[in-house]
Amino acid sequence: MESRPHDPRPPSADQPAKVIVRPGDRIFSGLAKSAGILIVVMIAAIGVFLLAQAVPSLIANKANFLFSREWVAGDPTNLSFGVLDLLLVTVFSSIFALIIAMPISLGIALFLTQYAPRRLARPFAYVIDLLAAVPSIIYGLWGAVVLAPTLEPVTGWLNSVFGWLFLFETGNVDRSIGQTIFTAGIVLAVMLLPIITAISREVFERTPTMQIEGALALGATRWEVVRTTVLPFGKAGYISASMLGLGRALGETIAVMIILATTSRTFGWSLFDGGDTIASKIARAAAEFNDPRSAGAYIAAGLVLFLLTFVVNAIARSFIVGKKEYE
Amino acid sequence: MTTTDLQRPATAPAFQHISSGRRAKNMTATVLVSAAFVIAVAPLVWLLWTVLEKGFTHVLTADWWQKSLAGLTGRQEGGGAYHAIYGTLVQGLICAVIAVPIAIMVAIYLVEYGRDSKLAKWITFTVDILSGVPSIVAALFIYALWVTTLGLPRSAFAVSLSLVLLMIPVVVRTTEELLKIVPDELREASYALGIPKWKTIVKIVVPTALSGIITGIMLAVARVMGETAPVLILVGYTQFINYDPFGGNMASLPLFMNSERLTTNEIGEARVWGAAVTLILIITVINLLATVISRLTAVKTK
Amino acid sequence: MAKRIDVKDLNLFYGKFHAVDGVTLSVPPRNVTAFIGPSGCGKSTVLRSLNRMHEVIPGARAEGEVLLDGEDIYASSVDPVSVRRTIGMVFQRPNPFPTMSIRDNVVAGLKLAGVRDKKKLDEVAERALRGANLWAEVKDRLNKPGGGLSGGQQQRLCIARAIAVQPDVLLMDEPCSALDPISTLAIEDLITELKKDYTIVIVTHNMQQAARVSDQTAFFNLLGVGQPGRLIEIDDTEKIFSNPTEKATEDYISGRFG
Numbered sequence: 001m002e003s004r005p006h007d008p009r010p011p012s013a014d015q016p017a018k019v020i021v022r023p024g025d026r027i028f029s030g031l032a033k034s035a036g037i038l039i040v041v042m043i044a045a046i047g048v049f050l051l052a053q054a055v056p057s058l059i060a061n062k063a064n065f066l067f068s069r070e071w072v073a074g075d076p077t078n079l080s081f082g083v084l085d086l087l088l089v090t091v092f093s094s095i096f097a098l099i100i101a102m103p104i105s106l107g108i109a110l111f112l113t114q115y116a117p118r119r120l121a122r123p124f125a126y127v128i129d130l131l132a133a134v135p136s137i138i139y140g141l142w143g144a145v146v147l148a149p150t151l152e153p154v155t156g157w158l159n160s161v162f163g164w165l166f167l168f169e170t171g172n173v174d175r176s177i178g179q180t181i182f183t184a185g186i187v188l189a190v191m192l193l194p195i196i197t198a199i200s201r202e203v204f205e206r207t208p209t210m211q212i213e214g215a216l217a218l219g220a221t222r223w224e225v226v227r228t229t230v231l232p233f234g235k236a237g238y239i240s241a242s243m244l245g246l247g248r249a250l251g252e253t254i255a256v257m258i259i260l261a262t263t264s265r266t267f268g269w270s271l272f273d274g275g276d277t278i279a280s281k282i283a284r285a286a287a288e289f290n291d292p293r294s295a296g297a298y299i300a301a302g303l304v305l306f307l308l309t310f311v312v313n314a315i316a317r318s319f320i321v322g323k324k325e326y327e
Numbered sequence: 328m329t330t331t332d333l334q335r336p337a338t339a340p341a342f343q344h345i346s347s348g349r350r351a352k353n354m355t356a357t358v359l360v361s362a363a364f365v366i367a368v369a370p371l372v373w374l375l376w377t378v379l380e381k382g383f384t385h386v387l388t389a390d391w392w393q394k395s396l397a398g399l400t401g402r403q404e405g406g407g408a409y410h411a412i413y414g415t416l417v418q419g420l421i422c423a424v425i426a427v428p429i430a431i432m433v434a435i436y437l438v439e440y441g442r443d444s445k446l447a448k449w450i451t452f453t454v455d456i457l458s459g460v461p462s463i464v465a466a467l468f469i470y471a472l473w474v475t476t477l478g479l480p481r482s483a484f485a486v487s488l489s490l491v492l493l494m495i496p497v498v499v500r501t502t503e504e505l506l507k508i509v510p511d512e513l514r515e516a517s518y519a520l521g522i523p524k525w526k527t528i529v530k531i532v533v534p535t536a537l538s539g540i541i542t543g544i545m546l547a548v549a550r551v552m553g554e555t556a557p558v559l560i561l562v563g564y565t566q567f568i569n570y571d572p573f574g575g576n577m578a579s580l581p582l583f584m585n586s587e588r589l590t591t592n593e594i595g596e597a598r599v600w601g602a603a604v605t606l607i608l609i610i611t612v613i614n615l616l617a618t619v620i621s622r623l624t625a626v627k628t629k
Numbered sequence: 630m631a632k633r634i635d636v637k638d639l640n641l642f643y644g645k646f647h648a649v650d651g652v653t654l655s656v657p658p659r660n661v662t663a664f665i666g667p668s669g670c671g672k673s674t675v676l677r678s679l680n681r682m683h684e685v686i687p688g689a690r691a692e693g694e695v696l697l698d699g700e701d702i703y704a705s706s707v708d709p710v711s712v713r714r715t716i717g718m719v720f721q722r723p724n725p726f727p728t729m730s731i732r733d734n735v736v737a738g739l740k741l742a743g744v745r746d747k748k749k750l751d752e753v754a755e756r757a758l759r760g761a762n763l764w765a766e767v768k769d770r771l772n773k774p775g776g777g778l779s780g781g782q783q784q785r786l787c788i789a790r791a792i793a794v795q796p797d798v799l800l801m802d803e804p805c806s807a808l809d810p811i812s813t814l815a816i817e818d819l820i821t822e823l824k825k826d827y828t829i830v831i832v833t834h835n836m837q838q839a840a841r842v843s844d845q846t847a848f849f850n851l852l853g854v855g856q857p858g859r860l861i862e863i864d865d866t867e868k869i870f871s872n873p874t875e876k877a878t879e880d881y882i883s884g885r886f887g
Contacts, residue, residue: 019684019705019709020705020706020707020708020709022523022525022708022710024523024525024526025523025524025525027525028524028525028528028529029436029440029524029525031432032432032433032435032436032439032440033436033440033441033446034432035428035429035432035433035436036432036433036436036437036441036446036447036450037446038429039429039433039450039453039454039457039495040446040449040450040453043453043456043457045472046468046469046471046472049468049471049472049475049476050467050468050471052471052476053471053475053476103363104363104366104367105363106363107359107360107362107363107364107366108360108363108364108367110360110363111360111361111363111364112364114360115357115360115361116364124364127368127371128364128367128368130371131367131370131371133549133550133610133614134371134374134375134553134607135552135553135554135555135581135606135607135610136553136555137553137555137581137584137585137603138374138378138553138603138606138607139374141584141588141599141600141603142373142374142377142378145377146373146374146377190367190370193367197367219345221345221349221350221352221353222353222356222357223352223353223355223356223357224349224353226356244459247459248461250461251460251461251462251463251464252461253461253462253463253555253556253559254555254556254559254581254585258588279461279463279556282463282467282560283463283555283556283559283560286559286560289470289474289560292475295470295475298467299467299470299471302463302464302467305461305463305464306460306461306464309459309460309461309464310456310459312459313455313456313458313459317455442687510724512720512722512724513724513726513727514685515682515685515718515720515724516720516724516725516726516787516790517726517737517741518682518685518710518713519680519682519713519717519718519720519791520713520714520717520737520738520741520790520791520794521710521711521712521713521714521715521738521742521794522710522737522738522741522742523710526741530741531726531728534728535726535727535728537728626727626728626774626776627774627776
């Protein structure tokens with residue numbers, strides 16, 4: 001910047017001289033700012049409270065919290081709890097659900113954006129969104145009461161033919177009733193479909209028309225257009241959507257709690273196992289919460305779940321952060 | 328069109344057929360993606376059918392909507408879900424009353440004031456965290472704060488507070504997106520008339536986005552009303568009607584379902600599915616209302 | 630009502646970018662002044678600084694003086710909101726408030742400033758719409774949304790909205806650039822009429838328009854990309870278009886560049 005000797009003010013001043021601000025503006029912007037600060041402080045405070053309550057129980061814990069597979073938290077004078085089994089069931093069932101849901105969601109998102117007739121695309125998308133409107137307790141009831149018995153022949157066949165593989169081994173609960181990770185995972189998968197589909201759809205829709213028309217002009221079939229333009233463009237968004245879905249599955253509570261049968265036996269990597277996820281364990285134990293030490297054990301487990309979902313969501317976001325073309 | 332061999336031109340056609348391999352792949356892809364859609368719709372139809380078939384007849388009685396289960400055991404027929412319906416509505420309402428103003432002000436800060444400030448980045452980060460928090464963790468948050476730290480009893484109000492945590496990120500996000508698409512030209516037009524910024528926001532910017540904001544809020548309310556984890560942890564179940572959100576146990580439809588499903592006889596089953604139908608009905612009505620309101624409040628051009 | 634404007638050594642910035650350098654000019658009352666010049670020369674920026682709309686853009690600031698009848702609108706005791714009430718503005722693209730009816734659009738400035746008297750508002754609406762030559766076209770649908778009007782009507786609605794608050798000065802930022810020729814003509818006629826009551830400054834890309842409607846014309850130019858825009862000369866419109874002092878002005882007017 002050239003120097004201008006006639007200018008009395010320093011040229012570097014970023015702010016002009018004091019600007020008059022009306023009281024109305026000051027109050028209103030103050031309110032907006034306070035609301036923002038409130039939620040930041042709230043999260044921080046709550047995190048601190050949680051930690052403060054988990055710590056005494058963790059100190060009183062006789063077992064190794066991260067590596068023990070037993071959970072005895074009912075007696076505040078004799079706490080012996082470890083989160084490992086819960087964590088494994090949580091991750092195992094969620095990943096199983098994700099493996100089912102990912103390809104189907106991809107198909108739906110492609111169907112809605114590239115294949116469905118224009119006029120029907122919106123109502124069809126609305127139908128998929130309806131899946132997200134159903135409360136999870138109803139999914140849980142449907143899974144336990146209706147779906148589980150229906151799946152029995154399938155699981156029986158899988159167990160008898162592929163029983164040699166750990167996934168289809170006879171599990172630690174009665175497979176014929178169907179209160180297994182297998183059933184829970186399928187129900188979770190259905191619950192994930194609308195989540196993954198909605199975000200993927202949004203990204204696929206933003207594929208630049210230029211690219212699509214370019215491919216069409218070269219004589220590409222519809223599938224070739226999808227493969228060469230839509231999928232490369234939307235890949236990061238789709239993966240991000242799937243990770244967000246995974247985050248949802250990890251934290252799902254009531255549907256899993258209703259479907260899974262509890263068992264005292266440890267988790268053995270079979271889809272026909274029962275047990276508890278972190279979330280369902282906490283929910284089942286709500287009645288035991290009358291003692292702060294017992295509650296602290298569950299709060300510690302809750303913190304693990306919180307960290308897990310936090311990491312998964314952060315990874316999900318990292319796929320789309322800074323992607324200008326998605327905005 | 329029909330073409331006989333005689334009419335076919337002698338030279339090669341200008342439009343070559345695509346190879347059968349490519350056609351087969353294209354066909355397979357079409358079939359697969361269509362199948363994916365059908366696979367998703369099947370459980371939805373199945374589930375809704377199950378709920379309606381098992382529960383619809385129970386909600387047709389007047390008692391269902393007007394009576395609680397006061398004094399009835401699991402073996403006695405009759406009674407209704409009035410107490411649970413009340414709980415669901417009042418918990419959702421209290422949650423909305425707290426969450427909506429905070430969320431809208433936060434969105435206003437992010438779009439109109441904060442823009443790229445450091446605080447705005449922190450807030451966005453917090454909202455991101457909140458939006459990923461599982462409902463059971465939100466419930467534990469409030470439990471740790473409300474019950475253990477402050478020493479207050481479990482209550483419907485505590486439930487509402489945890490629902491607030493789940494609702495705020497949804498409403499902030501929706502409102503933020505909608506405020507962002509309000510054209511800057513409108514803000515400038517207002518400033519140029521000598522209207523202060525806060526009035527421009529309240530009278531020009533927010534009204535322009537209002538229709539969408541209302542829809543977003545209603546959908547968020549419908550969503551939190553179906554949450555079960557917070558009610559399990561933060562309030563006890565009762566068969567009686569309790570109007571006081573600050574004290575005592577209070578039923579809600581998810582809690583009602585979770586308690587009655589332990590009554591393993593036909594009467595309990597009927598109540599569970601009846602409550603499921605009721606919950607879906609309430610959610611549907613709110614969704615429909617959202618559509619109607621957004622139509623009514625939508626910016627008109629004619 | 631109409632007041633004079635004196636700009637003294639005005640420098641305008643967007644963050645670190647020096648957009649306009651040392652503008653000094655005067656606009657007499659009841660007079661139309663046109664700002665012309667190539668794109669990016671800073672003419673719109675100068676216009677927006679005349680009612681402190683410039684600083685609405687984050688990072689934008691102004692140095693120097695803009696005197697309205699001798700009073701500096703950039704003095705530290707002056708509230709930018711009241712400056713904008715006194716100096717109205719019409720924008721490139723018509724921007725009626727979509728949530729309001731035609732009538733409410735016109736009286737928006739008064740209503741939001743707290744005027745409740747329905748009779749008075751109706752009077753003002755009619756006067757402003759007549760002033761903007763729109764009354765005859767909309768008097769039967771005052772309660773319909775403003776978005777339903779044609780582009781030219783919307784722009785006149787915006788002019789009505791601007792004059793409803795009875796400003797001293799009216800700034801127009803390429804008010805016809807989004808309009809068809811017939812609507813443009815209507816707006817130009819309107820400007821000539823409004824001159825009786827207001828001081829008007831208009832930015833335009835269209836030199837014939839400047840020649841048709843303005844009394845004096847200011848030509849802005851920039852020496853190169855990344856350089857600040859400058860005022861090259863300001864003079865009676867007739868003189869600028871027939872016998873400008875500066876070579877650059879002549880080149881621009883005769884279409885040799887820009």
